[in-house]
Amino acid sequence: MRRAADLILVVVLLLxxxxxxxxxxxxxxxxxxxAALSGGGAPEVRTIVFGLRLPRLALxxxxxxxxxxxxxxxxxxxxxxxxxxxxxxxxxxxxxxxxAAYVVLPxxxxxxxxxxxxxxxxxxxxLVWWLARGPLGPSPxxxxxxxxxxxxxxxxxILTMLALAPSPRLPGVIAVTMGSFASASAGQVGWLVPxxxxxxxxxxLHGRDLGLLATGEESxxxxxxEVGMxxxxxxxxxxxLCGGAVAFAGVIGFVGLVTPHLCRLVWGGSxxxxxxxxxxxxxxxTALGDLVxxxxxxxxxxxxxxxxxxxxxPFFVALLRRSA
Amino acid sequence: xxxxxxxSSLSGGYGGExxxxxxxxxxCEGECVAVLGPxxxxxxxxxxxxxxxxxxxxxxxxxWGKSLHSWRRREVACQVGFVPQIVNFAFPVTVTExxxxxxxxxxxxxxxxxxxxxxxxxxxxxxVGLAGHGGAAIQHLSGGERQLVLLARxxxxxxxLLLLDEPTAALDVRxxxxxxxxxxxxxxxxxxxxxxxxxxxxxxxxxxxxVVLHHGRVWAAGQPDQILRPELFGEVFGVEVEVxxxxxxxxxxxxxxxxxxREESLEN
Numbered sequence: 001m002r003r004a005a006d007l008i009l010v011v012v013l014l015l016x017x018x019x020x021x022x023x024x025x026x027x028x029x030x031x032x033x034x035a036a037l038s039g040g041g042a043p044e045v046r047t048i049v050f051g052l053r054l055p056r057l058a059l060x061x062x063x064x065x066x067x068x069x070x071x072x073x074x075x076x077x078x079x080x081x082x083x084x085x086x087x088x089x090x091x092x093x094x095x096x097x098x099x100a101a102y103v104v105l106p107x108x109x110x111x112x113x114x115x116x117x118x119x120x121x122x123x124x125x126x127l128v129w130w131l132a133r134g135p136l137g138p139s140p141x142x143x144x145x146x147x148x149x150x151x152x153x154x155x156x157x158i159l160t161m162l163a164l165a166p167s168p169r170l171p172g173v174i175a176v177t178m179g180s181f182a183s184a185s186a187g188q189v190g191w192l193v194p195x196x197x198x199x200x201x202x203x204x205l206h207g208r209d210l211g212l213l214a215t216g217e218e219s220x221x222x223x224x225x226e227v228g229m230x231x232x233x234x235x236x237x238x239x240x241l242c243g244g245a246v247a248f249a250g251v252i253g254f255v256g257l258v259t260p261h262l263c264r265l266v267w268g269g270s271x272x273x274x275x276x277x278x279x280x281x282x283x284x285x286t287a288l289g290d291l292v293x294x295x296x297x298x299x300x301x302x303x304x305x306x307x308x309x310x311x312x313x314p315f316f317v318a319l320l321r322r323s324a
Numbered sequence: 325x326x327x328x329x330x331x332s333s334l335s336g337g338y339g340g341e342x343x344x345x346x347x348x349x350x351x352c353e354g355e356c357v358a359v360l361g362p363x364x365x366x367x368x369x370x371x372x373x374x375x376x377x378x379x380x381x382x383x384x385x386x387x388w389g390k391s392l393h394s395w396r397r398r399e400v401a402c403q404v405g406f407v408p409q410i411v412n413f414a415f416p417v418t419v420t421e422x423x424x425x426x427x428x429x430x431x432x433x434x435x436x437x438x439x440x441x442x443x444x445x446x447x448x449x450x451x452v453g454l455a456g457h458g459g460a461a462i463q464h465l466s467g468g469e470r471q472l473v474l475l476a477r478x479x480x481x482x483x484x485l486l487l488l489d490e491p492t493a494a495l496d497v498r499x500x501x502x503x504x505x506x507x508x509x510x511x512x513x514x515x516x517x518x519x520x521x522x523x524x525x526x527x528x529x530x531x532x533x534x535v536v537l538h539h540g541r542v543w544a545a546g547q548p549d550q551i552l553r554p555e556l557f558g559e560v561f562g563v564e565v566e567v568x569x570x571x572x573x574x575x576x577x578x579x580x581x582x583x584x585x586r587e588e589s590l591e592n
Binding site for chain 1: 429
């Protein structure tokens with residue numbers, strides 16, 4: 001049963017990737033794109049497919065996998081089904097810093113926006129950790145409450161900057177706050193892929209520990225988990241994945257929250273089993289979300305964060321009703 | 325008999341406040357030691373200090389003659405099974421998945437469970453009488469069954485020493501007796517146990533020795549017939565009790581009323 005589900009997941013991922021390359025936009029028809037993919041076709045179509053659509057697909061896959069993996073790890077770490085990079089303020093910190101960079105910096109310096117986003121996510125992570133500290137280390141409840149506070153503060157900051165932003169910068173700000181892969185490039189992918197490998201490895205390494213932490217800190221410690229060390233590593237790794245995602249794609253909600261729950265329905269409650277599958281499912285969902293964002297109102301393009309939220313909310317409500 | 329655990333002048337607590345002060349305690353193979361005392365006496369804190377879950381502020385704990393500090397957490401978890409009071413299950417998991425968590429200390433980060441790991445988990449589940457419930461969601465079990473699953477999870481790691489924190493607090497009388505039978509059997513097989521309990525009569529069914537804590541210190545310690553006197557209950561709990569023994573069976577504590585000192589303080 002689970003093996004069949006694994007196979008279906010891989011097939012869905014491949015179909016999502018293929019559909020994105022073939023149906024990615026009006027600039028090249030599906031027939032032309034297929035011809036380019038099979039080695040033929042016009043040079044300009046090959047440029048569209050391999051120079052524009054492929055980097056965009058790769059970025060969507062890496063960002064989706066990062067967000068879903070981080071969400072699954074944070075939910076287990078904090079024993080909380082609602083935990084995700086957004087709730088914990090990490091995405092908000094990255095988005096606020098990127099928005100500030102868009103509003104303040106001269107046009108020639110906008111290349112530093114991703115670095116600003118990562119710095120903002122790191123600052124928010126540090127702030128949440130500091131707010132959550134206590135005599136026995138940071139507690140899951142305080143981390144969530146600290147995250148909610150940081151999230152509220154960053155939202156207020158973003159809205160203020162949106163009100164003050166010069167109009168030529170608004171599209172960039174909207175791309176950051178609502179998510180977009182429109183500016184994807186091979187260079188971004190080449191930077192992001194090696195960057196996510198270390199935090200992803202750390203989370204997969206602690207998959208079994210995370211399954212135990214999902215049952216509470218005392219229970220995990222009793223079964224051999226070095227709680228303080230694992231908590232530090234997992235939180236930093238999840239924040240790093242989220243920071244990388246925000247830096248190149250802005251805030252994409254619901255992927256980190258919903259994907260792990262979707263995977264639990266299919267593969268059960270083992271966190272070790274869940275993590276790699278959540279990453280693949282997050283990659284597939286984000287690629288499909290980006291395809292819908294491009295095609296739904298073509299030639300206009302929706303922010304991908306809007307699409308993932310539109311797809312995620314009904315699913316989340318259904319999940320809520322089911323658990324009741 | 326081999327000494328499994330020896331604590332000497334053990335102190336510790338939370339955020340600089342000492343809850344347990346200078347406690348001496350040891351457990352041998354095939355011995356059950358019950359730790360009793362009023363609410364806030366430091367019983368659960370003592371158990372966490374013994375398990376190494378909470379750092380000690382002074383004193384020492386030795387497992388098999390070796391300082392607890394020199395053990396890695398996973399090594400401790402392979403030998404010492406700790407049954408906490410409460411375990412939260414935030415996500416749906418099956419009973420089998422919960423019991424298999426008990427094998428985690430033996431597996432490390434990457435190794436998948438071997439046939440022996442599966443067999444140990446299945447045997448632990450059978451031992452608590454829930455062999456047919458492996459596929460059930462833990463959230464669907466009663467409180468008593470859930471507590472038995474937690475015991476099975478601990479037993480799956482094949483521990484030689486058990487630390488149990490009020491394991492029967494939420495159980496009805498039938499589940500209490502089931503739990504007592506399983507524990508008695510384990511102790512007769514050579515497993516050592518430290519049992520924190522509020523129910524004196526449950527503890528007296530199982531314990532070879534009692535340790536009574538009051539304000540974080542050992543107020544009395546020894547075999548039940550040596551230390552069980554009505555005055556002890558007046559001093560520690562502020563209640564009057566009768567200590568009974570019928571037909572050579574275990575001692576039984578029958579609470580009568582609040583002690584005079586307590587009644588007077590209530591009136592004031």
